[in-house]
Amino acid sequence: MTRLMVLGLLKTKPMSGYEIQQLLIKSQADSWAGILPGSIYHALKKMQTEGLVEINSIEKTGNRSKAIYKITTDGEMEFVKLLVESLQVSSVHLPSNLYTGLSFIQHLSKDEIIQSLQGQQAILEEQLEKQRSGIEIKRNHMPMDDVTELLFQNVFRQYELQIDLLKNLIRYYNNI
Template sequence: MKTRLMVLGFLLYKSMSGYEMQQHLQQSQTDTWAGVLPGSIYHALKKMEKEQLVAIESIEQTGNRSKAIYQITEKGKQEFQQLLISGLTESSASLPTTFYTALSFIPYAPNDIILEALNKQETLLQQEYEQMKIGKKIKEEAIEVPEHTLLLFENMFLHYEIQLSFVKKLKESLTTKNK
């Protein structure tokens, strides 16, 4: 559903190739938070073309290669509306269930192993957080970012800050417990 929504949304903005969509996802770091793998774009386009949600507008030649430029169809616009409403009504709270499940059992593992894992978790969260900041900056340099998108970034940043704070408190708790 996410990939379909993303592809149709891109095509509402303007006609483009699968490659352009991939580049946009990667350059703006959208693939990170949206959960849309850039490689899934071509598969989705082919499938949606068969379903008549998108159509090839033109074929561009670049040297020995050709690329299809896709456009959204009326049927695709209807599908987009349905996916949009569905996406907006799903729960937006996504809990890291594997992480929380593992935390339930930390008394059964040596503290040094737990602290090492939490250090890795903290590093991973910090790296992802920094990548989100870079994605925002890239987006701001490329276009005038709409207010709702800035709010989206602010919300994602808060999520990272909360998780980082939680992991730090866990580490402090485990460290204090050993003293």
């Protein structure tokens, strides 16, 4: 996923590794795409060796210099290949940790169950808010097309669906 994301961002414009990293963090894309911020530099170096990206320019600021990368023709072909592959992989990922825990929930006390589910709910609500603020940051950095808007709305619904399940479970355990 890192390669696809980096190549896709470089397709929009040349960027430094730091700029890519910050854009992913600020827009919360690092969380839904499963990209570790530190993996950006490794991916850039590897893709440079493979001829998928190249240094477009070197910017100097005081004693520091940073490489600005751009995608190559081979990188564009790799991007299309990775993009097609990403669209063909199943996009449904069930919350296996939660489902496994629910399979054995009878081994906890009612209070432990409710407290654990409320903790999970709080985490998901916080993550949902970060995603919502992430879309605003992304809108400020680049134009948002209809597909990207639909993508974010789907991400929001995924969180809301899980939160609704947790609320229903909490209500259920409060009533037994």
